[in-house]
Amino acid sequence: xxxxxxxxxxxxxxxxxxxxxxxxxxxxxxxxxxxxxxxxxxxxxxxxxxxxxxxxxxxxxxxxxxxxxxxxxxxxxxxxxxxxxxxxxxxxxxxxxxxxxxxxxxxxxxxxxxxxxxxxxxxxxxxxxxxxxxxxxxxxxxxxxxxxxxxxxxxxxxxxxxxxxxxxxxxxxxxxxxxxxxxxxxxxxxxxxxxxxxxxxxxxxxxxxxxxxxxxxxxxxxxxxxxxxxxxxxxxxxxxxxxxxxxxxxxxxxxxxxxxxxxxxxxxxxxxxxxxxxxxxxxxxxxxxxxxxxxxxxxxxxxxxxxxxxxxxxxxxxxxxxxxxxxxxxxxxxxxxxxxxxxxxxxxxxxxxxxxxxxxxxxxxxxxxxxxxxxxxxxxxxxxxxxxxxxxxxxxxxxxxxxxxxxxxxxxxxxxxxxxxxxxxxxxxxxxxxxxxxxxxxxxxxx
Amino acid sequence: xxxxxxxxxxxxxxxxxxxxxxxxxxxxxxxxxxxxxxxxxxxxxxxxxxxxxxxxxxxxxxxxxxxxxxxxxxxxxxxxxxxxxxxxxxxxxxxxxxxxxxxxxxxxxxxxxxxxxxxxxxxxxxxxxxxxxxxxxxxxxxxxxxxxxxxxxxxxxxxxxxxxxxxxxxxxxxxxxxxxxxxxxxxxxxxxxxxxxxxxxxxxxxxxx
Numbered sequence: 001x002x003x004x005x006x007x008x009x010x011x012x013x014x015x016x017x018x019x020x021x022x023x024x025x026x027x028x029x030x031x032x033x034x035x036x037x038x039x040x041x042x043x044x045x046x047x048x049x050x051x052x053x054x055x056x057x058x059x060x061x062x063x064x065x066x067x068x069x070x071x072x073x074x075x076x077x078x079x080x081x082x083x084x085x086x087x088x089x090x091x092x093x094x095x096x097x098x099x100x101x102x103x104x105x106x107x108x109x110x111x112x113x114x115x116x117x118x119x120x121x122x123x124x125x126x127x128x129x130x131x132x133x134x135x136x137x138x139x140x141x142x143x144x145x146x147x148x149x150x151x152x153x154x155x156x157x158x159x160x161x162x163x164x165x166x167x168x169x170x171x172x173x174x175x176x177x178x179x180x181x182x183x184x185x186x187x188x189x190x191x192x193x194x195x196x197x198x199x200x201x202x203x204x205x206x207x208x209x210x211x212x213x214x215x216x217x218x219x220x221x222x223x224x225x226x227x228x229x230x231x232x233x234x235x236x237x238x239x240x241x242x243x244x245x246x247x248x249x250x251x252x253x254x255x256x257x258x259x260x261x262x263x264x265x266x267x268x269x270x271x272x273x274x275x276x277x278x279x280x281x282x283x284x285x286x287x288x289x290x291x292x293x294x295x296x297x298x299x300x301x302x303x304x305x306x307x308x309x310x311x312x313x314x315x316x317x318x319x320x321x322x323x324x325x326x327x328x329x330x331x332x333x334x335x336x337x338x339x340x341x342x343x344x345x346x347x348x349x350x351x352x353x354x355x356x357x358x359x360x361x362x363x364x365x366x367x368x369x370x371x372x373x374x375x376x377x378x379x380x381x382x383x384x385x386x387x388x389x390x391x392x393x394x395x396x397x398x399x400x401x402x403x404x405x406x407x408x409x410x411x412x413x414x415x416x417x418x419x420x421x422x423x424x425x426x427x428x429x430x431x432x433x434x435x436x437x438x439x440x441x442x443x444x445x446x447x
Numbered sequence: 448x449x450x451x452x453x454x455x456x457x458x459x460x461x462x463x464x465x466x467x468x469x470x471x472x473x474x475x476x477x478x479x480x481x482x483x484x485x486x487x488x489x490x491x492x493x494x495x496x497x498x499x500x501x502x503x504x505x506x507x508x509x510x511x512x513x514x515x516x517x518x519x520x521x522x523x524x525x526x527x528x529x530x531x532x533x534x535x536x537x538x539x540x541x542x543x544x545x546x547x548x549x550x551x552x553x554x555x556x557x558x559x560x561x562x563x564x565x566x567x568x569x570x571x572x573x574x575x576x577x578x579x580x581x582x583x584x585x586x587x588x589x590x591x592x593x594x595x596x597x598x599x600x601x602x603x604x605x606x607x608x609x610x611x612x613x614x615x616x617x618x619x620x621x622x623x624x625x626x627x628x629x630x631x632x633x634x635x636x637x638x639x640x641x642x643x644x645x646x647x648x649x650x651x652x653x654x655x656x
């Protein structure tokens with residue numbers, strides 16, 4: 001097997017420039033006026049300079065993760081946000097207009113409840129589907145893939161997802177278990193058996209539900225697309241486009257579960273590693289495709305199981321990092337800038353993650369020590385973070401300003417820094433969010 | 448021979464540990480002695496966790512080995528007195544939050560460390576915590592939450608426990624990804640555990656076992 005994604009390609013630098021050019025041009029955005037267009041370009045330039053580590057930006061870009069905060073702030077319910085797209089759009093516009101951060105956080109993470117209902121999606125619960133009106137959607141941890149199924153996943157990831165995993169996580173897609181294997185369909189006698197399941201009533205019904213779900217997503221996309229265009233048209237570039245994940249987390253979060261994957265490091269180490277390898281190209285393609293489609297450059301990559309405490313450094317270097325690093329290199333090769341969101345603490349990992357090409361990534365930290373992050377991974381990557389959620393939720397505006405000042409003085413020194421919240425700011429006090437953004441915009445100017 | 452059980456367990460050689468335990472049992476080794484070896488191994492694992500050479504995966508695997516060996520030994524105990532439980536801990540994820548993995552891990556580790564644990568599930572309203580405290584009479588209450596909405600749920604739960612006149616009967620610990628000393632203060636809990644093992648240490652400290 002040919003080893004791929006070990007070193008960044010020599011063209012990576014040029015591809016990144018081209019992709020930044022696409023993003024900076026804002027060519028698909030209808031700006032409200034020339035000031036809005038100039039503001040958009042200034043903001044993209046701040047972020048570009050912070051990422052590339054070639055020059056100190058004019059000031060620190062302020063890009064808190066809106067998370068689910070706009071819903072609370074607009075006073076609508078979670079049920080409203082997921083089922084009434086006009087209300088969702090209203091909440092999103094209100095947040096960005098009232099707080100004016102440097103970036104726009106997409107409403108696409110607030111997914112359409114109706115589409116999920118149609119498919120009886122059970123990997124999460126949400127308002128109207130297991131949860132009450134004001135509860136945010138939440139992941140239901142489970143062992144959705146058994147340890148003895150690793151080989152099936154490794155042999156055919158797509159087939160495994162289609163015929164085994166989807167029937168488990170979508171109640172309405174149980175008939176997809178009958179889908180044929182595709183590679184055998186290449187000789188004339190193979191065609192009828194491959195078509196046979198499509199004539200079955202239950203399979204037809206499952207496809208009808210997929211089709212209806214698709215229609216619902218189209219309606220939702222139209223609403224979120226309009227509000228996104230409106231916000232971007234006011235001069236706010238999107239903070240990221242699309243989502244992809246570390247291969248180990250694909251296995252650990254949603255297939256084997258936390259407990260399963262941690263035990264697999266002892267009980268099924270080879271299969272776990274091979275599965276991570278097999279998942280890697282899918283995750284690269286996913287990140288590249290979402291950025292190219294959006295004319296953007298930064299996909300969001302939430303990191304989970306590699307955090308402090310979840311495993312030793314040796315386990316991190318053996319199981320978590322190699323396939324994540326390949327994902328990073330694969331994205332960089334395509335001119336894409338991975339934004340790695342290290343939720344929780346990453347103090348144990350700061351040295352290991354320095355092994356990446358310079359000026360090609362964003363490492364966004366939650367509770368990690370930012371002074372140490374600056375000294376380590378901050379020498380090769382833009383770092384972002386980390387106004388703590390406990391402070392935003394329970395502190396005062398003065399507490400928040402004090403924190404931002406210290407953060408800017410240490411992590412923000414000489415550029416290479418994006419000021420953000422430690423995580424999505426749901427639950428924050430509005431006056432604290434305002435203090436974080438307004439203070440940092442002013443104090444974060446490089447002089 | 449039994450040294451090798453302690454060794455196999457504490458160095459994460461699961462198959463070997465189970466095989467040794469089986470050989471010991473078949474050779475009429477005192478089952479209490481086997482369990483004693485398991486405890487020794489668990490102590491070593493705990494120590495390595497404190498020294499930061501072991502992390503969550505080793506705690507979970509060691510706990511699982513202990514559980515399997517205990518099951519194996521059980522039929523041979525003939526009603527002999529095993530050491531009593533260390534104390535009672537009530538565990539639940541607070542109202543609004545349905546995440547159970549953190550709570551489940553702490554519950555599991557408390558159990559393998561000898562505590563009697565009642566797990567009252569997820570999305571637990573303050574009133575249910577109060578009722579369960581009355582019924583179960585734990586010394587320690589563990590409140591879990593992953594989301595920021597848990598901050599206020601925890602606060603409301605502590606208030607409800609106080610209003611029911613039960614605050615002095617229990618020590619309250621909180622845990623979860625976004626928890627901190629600041630949240631502990633906000634909620635009025637007694638301590639926050641930054642990881643699962645700290646939860647176990649708090650329970651041990653408070654119960655004095």
